[in-house]
Amino acid sequence: MKQAIALFCILLCAKLSAQNAIQPIQDSMANYEFEKAIMLIEKEQPTEQLLLLKAKALRGLLRYDEAVTAMRQVVKKQPDNITYLFDLAEYCKVAGRLVEALECYENTLTLNPENEYAQLQKISLLLSIERYKLAHKACTELLARDTTTVALRLMANCYDGMNKLDSATVYYQKVIAKSPEDYGSVARLSRIYISTDMYNEAIELTEDYRINDTTNIYVNRQNAQAYCLNKEYKTAINRYESLVAQGDESNMTNFYLGISYFADDCFYDAYDYFEKCLKQTPESANVLYYQGRACANTFRAKEGLRHLQEAFKQTIPSNETVGKLHAAMAECYSKLPDWTKFIASLTTQLELEPDKIYNYYRIGAAYQDGLKDLDNAEKYITRYMNLYVKKHEEDAKLSGSVLLAEENTAYKAAARRLERIKKEKFWQKGTDAETQTPSTVIE
Template sequence: MTLDPTTLQAARHHHHAGDLRKAERLYRQVLDHEPGRADVWCLLGELCQAQGRRDEAAACYLKSLHLQPQNPGAHNNRAIVLLEQGHLDQAAACFQEALRLQPDYPEALNNLGITFLEQGRPEEARTAFREALRLRPAYPEAWNSLGKALTQLGPAEAAVDAYRQALTLQPGYVQAQRNLARLFRELGRRTEAISAYQAALRLDPAQPDLHNELGVQYLAAGQFAEAVASYRQALLLQPGHAETHNNLGIAHLHQGHGAEAVALFRQALRLWPDFPEALNNLGNALAAQGQPTEAIACYQEALRLWPDYAEARHNLGLALAGQGQPDEALVCYVEALRLKPDYPEALTNLGNAYKDQGRLDEAIACYRRALALRPGEAAFHSNSLYALLYHPG
């Protein structure tokens, strides 16, 4: 049976139109008649890769390369599959082979840089991204990749500039907008982070992780109603996400909605029973509701799961102090500070414990360290702190 000469053209048409089933059927018809067509094996590999059929895609690229080993595009495509499969060393070698065959190949340079980042080689990644951009300055994906490398290496402002350049070239580039938001978050530039998250969500509102992360920024800014709205939107999109239930509980706790907070922390723990942060937060909510015994049980379970959890250790100390166990509380504060030395709340409460024992020099030392860490938060400390500092006799 003779193959219709338009079969390959029709296969390409269906492929580009997104009708992958028809495209695959026609590609295979071509290969049944002409199994030596390296280009068609490569096209079939791309189709399989787009469907997540990585093993089949890799086999197609290998057949293509067996027939045409000097094809840089096939080496690049095979390397992408290897990268997706986590075979980083093999992926890097394939990208490098593509570049040996075609040194001016910006996509392969960008992909090699991404592989270097995955391998923990950010300096080499930066070099690859910059070379890709030398070859193609208007390459938004490479600007985004360079931003990732510079986020690790610094300077931070250069990473910001790289993400902004990616967005200038491609204003609808959600990944770059998200990366910019996360960079602002890491830098503590909260106002810019909130704006960047809002921009990312305008581009793609169906991203629960971005709604959750925006909620975290609102919470840190004291915008509790906005945080609640963001977390609720995240849960509409991803109802089974334990961390978002936990975060929404924190926001309700800040708003004084203790019963709602308890319910949310319990829901987080139903979804993820071994969730120490939710146990700690549930303990805080129960303590605020006057249930110290239940709170202590939560803190102890959190510490069983995460023995080095400084906040839970500190909160256990507070609960024990409230139950008339000052010596046990003091031990908790000391342990919390061993785990987290720059912890002003633990320093203040350890100071209070020392003061109650008459160990005023040690108390004053704790208060001074706490004030050095939070100099602008005088209301954080009790009046007795100032009495000790300014009237030590």
């Protein structure tokens, strides 16, 4: 009897001692004094309860990998405890160890195959690590018994990730039909519309959403971009300025707002927003190109040339891209003006893009007005007129229509220039230049 009483007293003392030890730890946790809690925990034997508290404290201090280690010790003691598996998965996710988190959910589903939370988390993780086929398979199984908007949205995300845009569109439309307030699906579907040049559909979709909510930043970004790409620049500017007023400083917003202002001939505003873009992405050839052009139109031609020269360094060589850069360089040179370099830039663009026949007219005009070289002016303007007719007469034959080149504004301007050049040459040289045939035209 005495032995039993003694044993009871020992156990009671141990229990009271443990309680006395845990209370300061719990108090520290309650007061978010995580460092103190960890220090107290490490003085005690690592019980299950203390390890749970330690993992929580480590997570609170953003020491995620250590939190995972502590939580793994708990799971090792009770590998069939679903709650602990879920906790470990969450710790793994915040630590960026997504594959390990996926293993936790799979272990949970082995213990309880019908656990819908685990199924949803598993699919979400598969999407995060871009295992779209496995996510699609899991979604198919889920949709067999669950047609909620959550399941439909996950399936839409699967098809979106696999770039099966037609199927993704169908599922996003199903989600929106059930939940018009689902801004994520509205934003994603409008993005698909924009990527496939269906700007009107994107506008209609986002405007329908905006009837009830005009503040959602994700939907408004797609709405503004659709207006910009649909060349409705004033509306795009209005939408983007509203985003800026909300505090949106994203690079995409600054870039497309700059594009909208540029297309609306508001070059100073465009310059300001492209400048913001360059602070975020100083090596973007696209931004450098447009800023170079904005500079050309805001009396900053030398600065524009620097931006364009930097764009050349960042550009993946292709005739079209490099050709556009040379055209932008010509735009800057025309504002300095430096007609020799202007002509050189347009000539280089022609070598890369022979179909840019209007460059012949611009080169001819530069020779006439800038360099006072009438022979070259006549040669290039005549070449432009001949190539214009040659380029369009075949289309006219195919369509059965009559080609009236003289009705084209640029063609008429070229004809007037050519007439003036011939008159000037007549008075300068004392020869009847007007009666000469264009036998010197370069073909």
